[in-house]
Amino acid sequence: MKILVIGSGGREHALVWKIKQSPHAEKIFCAPGNGGIAALAECIDIKADDVAGILAFAKKEKIDLTVVGPEVPLVLGIVDAFEQAGLCIFGPTQNAAELEGSKIFAKEFMKEMGIPTAEFAAFDNIVEAKEYLKTSAFPVVVKADGLAAGKGVVICKNEQEAIAALDQIMGEKIFKDAGAKVVIEEFLEGEEVSVLAISDGTHFVMLDSAQDHKRIFDNDQGPNTGGMGAYSPAPVLTAELKDEVAKKVIAPTVRGMQRRASPFVGVIYAGLMITPRGPMVLEYNARFGDPETQAVLPRLKTDLVDVLMAACNDTLDKIHLEWDSRPAVCVVMAAKGYPGDYPKGDMILGLDAAAKIKDAVVFHAGTVSKDGGVVTAGGRVLGVTALGVDIKSAIAQAYEAVSKISWGGAYFRKDIGHKAINR
Numbered sequence: 001m002k003i004l005v006i007g008s009g010g011r012e013h014a015l016v017w018k019i020k021q022s023p024h025a026e027k028i029f030c031a032p033g034n035g036g037i038a039a040l041a042e043c044i045d046i047k048a049d050d051v052a053g054i055l056a057f058a059k060k061e062k063i064d065l066t067v068v069g070p071e072v073p074l075v076l077g078i079v080d081a082f083e084q085a086g087l088c089i090f091g092p093t094q095n096a097a098e099l100e101g102s103k104i105f106a107k108e109f110m111k112e113m114g115i116p117t118a119e120f121a122a123f124d125n126i127v128e129a130k131e132y133l134k135t136s137a138f139p140v141v142v143k144a145d146g147l148a149a150g151k152g153v154v155i156c157k158n159e160q161e162a163i164a165a166l167d168q169i170m171g172e173k174i175f176k177d178a179g180a181k182v183v184i185e186e187f188l189e190g191e192e193v194s195v196l197a198i199s200d201g202t203h204f205v206m207l208d209s210a211q212d213h214k215r216i217f218d219n220d221q222g223p224n225t226g227g228m229g230a231y232s233p234a235p236v237l238t239a240e241l242k243d244e245v246a247k248k249v250i251a252p253t254v255r256g257m258q259r260r261a262s263p264f265v266g267v268i269y270a271g272l273m274i275t276p277r278g279p280m281v282l283e284y285n286a287r288f289g290d291p292e293t294q295a296v297l298p299r300l301k302t303d304l305v306d307v308l309m310a311a312c313n314d315t316l317d318k319i320h321l322e323w324d325s326r327p328a329v330c331v332v333m334a335a336k337g338y339p340g341d342y343p344k345g346d347m348i349l350g351l352d353a354a355a356k357i358k359d360a361v362v363f364h365a366g367t368v369s370k371d372g373g374v375v376t377a378g379g380r381v382l383g384v385t386a387l388g389v390d391i392k393s394a395i396a397q398a399y400e401a402v403s404k405i406s407w408g409g410a411y412f413r414k415d416i417g418h419k420a421i422n423r
Contacts, residue, residue, distance in 0.1 A: 001305070004029045004058055005041065006078070007048050007069025010332075010365035010383035011290035015067060015304075016041050017361065018297045022305040031057065035374040036364025051078045058087055065090065067308060068266075071147055071287055075101040079265075090308045092286050095262040099253075100269075100286040103145045103183045113256040115249055116280045120185035126170040129182060133162050139187040143283075144169050146178030151224055151339060153283075155187060188282070190275040191419065193234045194292045195242070197250045197270075198307060200316040201263030204254055205307070206246055208299060208323055209237040210292035211419065212271075216339060218415045225339045226380055229416035231329045231391065232295040235423040236274050245272065245279050253284075265311055294330040294363045294383040299323050326359075329398040329417045330385040335366070336409025338379035346376045346407040353404040360386040360401040376407060391420045 001024045005016050013036050019025050020040050031054055033043030046053040049072045058066055066082060068074055068091035077094035091097075098105045104122045111117070118141070123129035133140070142165040144152030152175050156162035162184070169179035192214075196207040211234040216222040237245070249270050257264040269285035269292075297304070301322040310316045335342035351374060354362050363385060366378015384401045388394030395417040402412060 001025060001064040002027045002029070002061060003305070004031065004061075004063045004066045005069060006031055006054060006066065006073055008032050008034045009069065009290055010363040010380065011288050011293040012069040013037050013363040013365070014294045014297045014383075015069060015288065017363070018300065018304045019067070022303045024303070024305040029061065029063070034364045034377070035367035035369040036362070038369055048073050049076060051076050051081055054078065055081050055085060058082065059085060064088060065305070065308065065312070067091070068287060071097070071100050071285065074286055075147060088312050090266060090312055092264050092266040093262060095260070096257055096264045096266070097286040099264070099284040101147060103143050103283070104181055106284050107183055107185070109256060110281060113252045115252055116278060118185040118188050118280060118282070120183050122181060122183050124181045126166055129166050129170065129184060130163055132184060133159050136162070136184070137186070138162075141185050141187050142166060142169065143183045143185070144175045144179040145181035145183065146175070148175040148178045149226060151175070151226070152178055153224055188273040188275050188280055190273040191236045192282070193237045193272050193274060194230070194289050195237065195245050195249070195270045195272055196289060196292065196296065197268045198311050198316065199254050199264050199266065199268055200311045200314045201258065201265045202254070202314060203316040204250055204268070205316055205319055205321055206242065206250065207296055207321070208232055209234040209242065210289070210295050211236070212289065212292055213413060213416055218413050223339055225334075227289075227291045227332065228334065228413045229329070229331045230291045230295040231327060231394070231417040231420055232292070232299055233327060235420050241274065241279055245270065249279065249281055291330050291332055291383050294385050295328045298328050298361060298385055298387060299326065324387065326387045326389060327391045327394045327420070328385055328387050329391070329394040330363075330383045331398045331402050331412055331416045332365070332380050333382040333384060333402060333405060333410050333412045334380050335376050335378070336411055338411070342379050343409065344375075344377050346409070348374045348376060348381070348405065348407045350404040350406055354384060354401040357386065357397060357401040357404070359388070360384065360397055362401065362405070381410070391417055395421070
């Protein structure tokens with residue numbers, strides 16, 4: 001098979017790496033790819049949001065399966081365009097991708113389907129939103145309605161902080177049109193966990209759980225990022241809770257999208273808070289998580305191409321996933337200054353040495369090849385993943401690999417996976 005992966009981050013490197021292990025994969029392309037993906041696939045200089053360009057390439061090359069990594073092409077309707085052209089593509093349609101594309105759509109959908117989530121109110125008027133805060137119990141969470149690269153969520157301890165968040169999101173438009181509307185919702189106490197399920201529109205299979213680390217600094221301090229590391233499985237999600245999530249979150253999501261005549265084919269990502277009231281949905285994503293994918297896929301024993309094709313062909317009920325019992329830990333190495341402004345073009349040293357660490361793999365996120373080497377080209381630069389016999393050894397292996405890599409101002413959290421040890 002000829003397979004095309006869309007995207008340029010660590011998630012896409014992990015997808016290409018896993019697809020490469022399949023006997024079905026004869027030739028892999030990635031648009032646009034990055035410095036690490038280039039070693040495994042032919043990188044095509046087409047941006048992930050260039051739907052027409054990607055479609056033309058897929059037609060010309062007679063691509064057998066296209067796998068969409070990031071959310072933007074999904075929300076732009078790339079799946080609809082491919083399906084109209086009779087091409088096989090893994091991902092939800094534009095209507096189904098609204099689960100991620102609009103926080104308001106997602107919250108109203110959950111309310112309609114009885115899916116457990118925080119109480120909320122939606123606004124398209126900043127004056128009305130500020131008025132609502134006068135009667136709110138704090139803390140609250142203010143969320144930009146649209147896509148904001150994982151950064152459009154602000155936890156506000158008091159009314160002043162919430163007003164400042166509204167001024168930035170709706171007034172200054174720091175997330176552009178994504179902040180034209182907002183959701184203000186109750187703050188949920190508990191421990192977060194990410195649950196990913198693959199759906200064919202009718203059936204679904206659950207992937208093993210993972211826990212992301214969103215804040216930039218240790219001990220969950222500082223501003224939100226796209227994710228500073230992850231581990232899988234997350235012990236906070238017990239077998240009983242996983243069953244509860246399947247019944248109360250994933251199954252009604254699949255059923256509800258069918259009912260709306262927008263069957264969801266692809267990855268349903270439920271970001272959950274495990275609260276005293278049980279698991280509650282914080283947000284949906286409509287694709288593989290990043291950096292969760294870099295921690296989950298190294299543990300998957302089943303051929304990923306078989307799973308993706310079953311989803312496209314409505315035969316997921318015939319798929320049984322097998323897992324490596326060993327945990328995996330992914331530590332994100334970021335450029336100095338991220339999630340704010342950061343430099344680019346620093347030469348990365350030690351990649352070969354890191355790859356020699358037992359059961360470690362280095363996934364590239366923001367890199368490009370230059371002058372025979374690899375240089376930084378993004379905020380999150382690398383995702384360094386390792387397996388271990390237990391969570392402590394997986395953490396040790398991952399950080400040993402991290403210690404081999406350097407560039408000017410490289411930054412990473414030192415506490416990835418510690419919540420799992422504490423359990």
